[in-house]
Amino acid sequence: METAYTPGEVAARFGLSLDTLRYYEREGLLTDVERAPSGHRRYRASDVELLDLVRCLRDTDMPISRLRTFAELVREGGHTIPARLEILTTHNQALTERIAELRQRQETIQHKIAYYESVLADSD
Amino acid sequence: METAYTPGEVAARFGLSLDTLRYYEREGLLTDVERAPSGHRRYRASDVELLDLVRCLRDTDMPISRLRTFAELVREGGHTIPARLEILTTHNQALTERIAELRQRQETIQHKIAYYESVLADSD
DNA sequence: GCTTGACCTGGACCGCACTCCAGGTATCAA
């Protein structure tokens, strides 16, 4: 008997709505999710594990389409690990660049803040 | 004679399309843009300056609605500087948090990369 | 037996930020 999680449990755990969970399944991020005799979904540990990574990648703005590709590779088995690595390292690089960009923009914003503060200070 | 810029010049400078430029105007991010006798827009230095900040804030994911609020404050004059500061500092904080989140997620991704690499190394 | 709560389905709908389009005008160079 494998441990299984209800949709409510999984949704709560990842801060996703039930609709989003089903949406991800429709989009092919998860497949072959088991069902209880009632027809309700039962997520297995492997689903939860994949979802964990999916959420991490989504939170860093990987598009659904790319996540689907990744999820398909996972399903195809261990020989797809090089392809998965390719996706992750590419994403990792993009992320590094994005963070650098945000930091740079943030500096500009902070300069503007400092400028406004100086204007206020001068008018006191 | 005030220096003025054509739509094409401004678009190129900020990496925006002409459509986006007009869209921003419709959305109230820019207003009262001057016109040449031909009816073509002529952006003044103050427009360009505001656009520079707008692009910076957009690039860091400030929504258009908030940018509109900010732009309205700019138009209302110097007494709105405290309100503008409020918007910028709030955004600055959100940005700090966002960057921290991205960095954290990136670590997770890098661990996954390292894991995949170790799997490949072991199977060699 | 009846309600309550959790979940099911297919499909419509949403907000956001653009992006595209048709049909028109102004300026200029050859």
Next chain:
DNA sequence: TTGATACCTGGAGTGCGGTCCAGGTCAAGC
């Protein structure tokens, strides 16, 4: 004078990532 180029307008369309809804089912507790 004839293009070519740059721009104009109003309005429709797009892609993304969900979100919502109606109408149902199932299991448990009162």
